[in-house]
Amino acid sequence: MLKIRSICLLQRRWKSGAKKRWNVLQNKKNNCDRALENFDDFYGSVYGSRWKNMRAALLTRHKYIAMVNNFGDTEQTCSMLEMDGAINMKSLINLALGRQQETTDTMPEQGKSRHEIESKLDSLLRKQQEREVAHIYPSSAEDGSATTLPQQLKYDNSQETQTEDVNQPIEQSLTRALEEDYRLDEHRLVDPQFGTGGLYEYMPAHSIKGMEDWVAESEHYKYYKTNADFPLTIEPEASFYFPEHLSLYTYEMGNCSDFKGPKKCLTGVLSHYLMDGASTLPPLFLQVKPGERVLDACASPGGKSLLMLQTLHLDQLVCNDVQESRINKLRKVLQEYLFDYKDRWACKRLIFSQSDARNLDQYEQFDKILVDVPCTTDRHVLNAQDNNIFKPTRIKERLRIPELQAGILANCLRLLRPGGSLVYSTCSLSPIQNDGVVHMALQKVFTEYGITATIKDLSQQTSLFSDIFKFDHPKGLKYGQMVVPFLPANFGPMYFSKITRNM
Numbered sequence: 001m002l003k004i005r006s007i008c009l010l011q012r013r014w015k016s017g018a019k020k021r022w023n024v025l026q027n028k029k030n031n032c033d034r035a036l037e038n039f040d041d042f043y044g045s046v047y048g049s050r051w052k053n054m055r056a057a058l059l060t061r062h063k064y065i066a067m068v069n070n071f072g073d074t075e076q077t078c079s080m081l082e083m084d085g086a087i088n089m090k091s092l093i094n095l096a097l098g099r100q101q102e103t104t105d106t107m108p109e110q111g112k113s114r115h116e117i118e119s120k121l122d123s124l125l126r127k128q129q130e131r132e133v134a135h136i137y138p139s140s141a142e143d144g145s146a147t148t149l150p151q152q153l154k155y156d157n158s159q160e161t162q163t164e165d166v167n168q169p170i171e172q173s174l175t176r177a178l179e180e181d182y183r184l185d186e187h188r189l190v191d192p193q194f195g196t197g198g199l200y201e202y203m204p205a206h207s208i209k210g211m212e213d214w215v216a217e218s219e220h221y222k223y224y225k226t227n228a229d230f231p232l233t234i235e236p237e238a239s240f241y242f243p244e245h246l247s248l249y250t251y252e253m254g255n256c257s258d259f260k261g262p263k264k265c266l267t268g269v270l271s272h273y274l275m276d277g278a279s280t281l282p283p284l285f286l287q288v289k290p291g292e293r294v295l296d297a298c299a300s301p302g303g304k305s306l307l308m309l310q311t312l313h314l315d316q317l318v319c320n321d322v323q324e325s326r327i328n329k330l331r332k333v334l335q336e337y338l339f340d341y342k343d344r345w346a347c348k349r350l351i352f353s354q355s356d357a358r359n360l361d362q363y364e365q366f367d368k369i370l371v372d373v374p375c376t377t378d379r380h381v382l383n384a385q386d387n388n389i390f391k392p393t394r395i396k397e398r399l400r401i402p403e404l405q406a407g408i409l410a411n412c413l414r415l416l417r418p419g420g421s422l423v424y425s426t427c428s429l430s431p432i433q434n435d436g437v438v439h440m441a442l443q444k445v446f447t448e449y450g451i452t453a454t455i456k457d458l459s460q461q462t463s464l465f466s467d468i469f470k471f472d473h474p475k476g477l478k479y480g481q482m483v484v485p486f487l488p489a490n491f492g493p494m495y496f497s498k499i500t501r502n503m
Contacts, residue, residue: 031388035381038390043429050484054429054493057485058382062492064259065089065277067303068247070310071339072265077272078247085257086249089280089468090242096464230446234478237456237498240464241287243311250277250468254488267339275303278469278483278494282425283307283370285458285498291315292367297357297412300326302333304370309338309350320353320360327354358407363414369422371412373405373437376428378493379485402432402440409441413451416501421456425496429484434495438479442499455479456498 029037036059044051066086068077082088249272251257262270283304288294290313296305299319308314319334321327331352338350353360357371376398381388389398409424416422424441426433438455445451462471462481470486480497 031385031390032382034392035376035378035388035390039378039382039429046431047429053487054485057487057490058379058493060487060490062276062379062485062490063251063256064274065280066249066259066272066274067280067307067310068249068272069262069265069269069337070245070247070312071337072267072269072271074247077265078249080260081249081272084260085255086251086259089248089250090246092250092467093242093464096467100463230443231452232442233454233502234457235454237285237458237461240285240461242284243288243313245312246307246310248277248280253467256490269339270336273303273306273333273337276427276491276494278492279303279427280307281462281465281469281483281494282372282423282496285461285496286368286370286421286423288313288368293365294318295360295366295369295412295415296320297360297369297371297408298322298373300330302330304372305330306333306337308370309334314349316349316351318351318353318366320355320357322354322356324354327352358404358411360411360415364417366415367417367420369412369416369420371409371422371424373408373424373426375401375405375426375433376430378428378430380427402437405433405437406440406444409437410444413441413445413453413499413501414449418501418503421498421500423496423498424480425494427492427494429482429493429495434482434497435477435479438497438499452502454500454502456500458496458498 036055039055039058040051043054047054066081068074068081078088249259259272259274262272262274265271284307286294286308288308288311292314293316294308294314295318296308297320299305300321300323302319305317305319308317319327319330321330334350357373376389381390388394389401405426412422424438426437428434430436442453445453458481462469465471468489469483469491470489472482472484477495480495482495483492485492
C-alpha cells in the first residue's frame with residue numbers, strides 16, 4: 001500500500017558569494033543617501049523649519065539662465081530667447097531700481113534722514129520698555145500718581161558707563177546685556193532665531209552614519225571661533241553697475257521652462273551658454289572694470305570666467321585650476337565660445353595657470369579676484385553618484401574642505417593689490433564653509449601678515465535681484481549673502497562675500 005508523504009519547503013538564505021539577499025540590496029545606502037542623511041542632520045539643526053523647503057528644491061531639477069555670446073550672432077540669439085518667453089535680467093533690475101526710486105520719492109521729507117528714523121525707533125522702544133516695567137512694578141505712590149520706576153531700571157543713555165550693583169534685579173542685567181549686544185555691531189546682527197545662529201551653537205554629528213568607525217567631525221571644525229580678535233570693518237557697497245554688453249536671460253519666478261540648446265553661429269562659436277543663475281552673481285558683484293587685471297583662482301569648468309570675458313572689460317584674465325583635466329575642460333569651454341580664440345585671446349588677454357591656489361605667489365598683482373572654492377556642492381551630491389564627496393573613501397577629504405577653502409581665501413587676499421577686491425563663493429549651505437571660512441581666513445592674514453580687510457555689505461545690491469532669486473534672511477549671515485534653493489526660483493545654493501583689502 002502506497003503512502004503519500006507531505007512535502008515541506010524550507011526557505012534558505014543565500015550564502016555570501018555572487019548572489020546577495022534581496023533585503024541587503026534594498027537597504028544598501030548609496031552616496032546620495034549618505035549626503036541627504038548628513039544634510040538632514042546638520043542643516044535641519046541650522047535652518048530649522050526652512051530646511052524642509054530647501055530640501056525639496058535641492059532634490060528637484062534646478063533652473064538655468066542663458067548667457068548670450070557676444071562673439072556670435074548676438075541679436076538673433078536675443079530675439080530667439082525673447083520669442084520663447086525669456087526675460088532679459090537687465091530689464092528686471094531696471095524695474096527694481098524704479099521701485100526703489102519711487103519709494104524714495106514718496107517718503108516724507110522728515111523721514112528721509114536715517115538718523116531721524118533711528119531716533120524715532122529708539123523713542124518707541126523706550127516707551128514700550130517703560131510700559132512693560134510699569135506693568136511689572138505697579139505704582140507705589142499714595143496719591144495715585146503715575147508709576148514710579150525703580151531707580152536702577154530707568155532707561156538713560158547718559159548713564160551707560162555707570163557701575164553695576166551685584167544685587168541688582170535680573171531684569172536689569174538682561175536689559176543691559178541686550179543693549180551691549182546691540183552696540184557691538186548695529187549694522188549686521190547675527191540673530192540665532194533665524195537659524196544660521198546655529199553655526200555658533202550647533203556642533204556637527206559625532207558620527208558619520210553608515211560607517212563602522214566613529215569620527216568626531218567637531219574636532220575638524222573646532223578652529224571656528226566667534227570672537228573677532230582682528231580689526232574688521234563692515235560697510236555697505238556704494239553702487240552696482242550691470243555691464244552694458246552683458247545679456248543674461250531667465251524665465252520669471254515660477255516658470256520652470258527649459259532653454260533651447262546652444263547653436264553654432266556664423267563665426268563658428270556657440271550662441272549661448274547655460275548655467276545655474278545663482279552662479280552669475282559672484283562675477284557680477286566683483287564689478288570688473290576696463291583695464292583691470294583679474295584672477296579666477298578656481299576657474300573650471302569656466303562659466304564664471306566666460307561671463308567676465310563677456311563684459312568686454314578685461315585687460316587680462318588669469319584662469320587657474322589645480323588639475324590638468326580641469327584646465328582642459330576650461331580650455332574646451334572657452335574655445336567653443338570665443339571667436340579667434342588662439343590668436344586673439346590666449347596670447348594677449350587670456351592666460352592659463354595650473355597650480356594649487358594656496359601656492360600662487362604673485363602677491364599684490366591683481367585688481368580683482370574671483371575665489372569660487374571647491375566645496376561639498378550640495379545639489380550635485382544629492383543627485384549624482386559619480387565624483388560624490390560623500391563616498392565612504394573620501395571622508396578625510398570632506399572633513400578637510402573648510403581648511404582647504406580658508407587656505408585658498410587667505411592666499412588670495414595676499415595676491416590682491418591694496419584697495420583691490422575679491423568675491424569668495426561656494427555652492428554650499430554649510431555655515432562653516434561660508435561665514436566660518438571667511439572668519440578663519442581674515443584672522444589668519446591679520447595674525448600672520450598684518451593684512452586687514454573690509455567686508456562689503458551687498459544687501460542693497462541683492463534687493464535688485466529679488467524678482468529672480470530667493471535670498472536668505474540678512475540677519476542669518478554676517479559676512480556675506482546667499483541664494484537659497486526655492487521651488488518657484490530653483491537656483492543655487494550660492495554663498496558669496498565681497499572683501500576689499502585695506503591700503
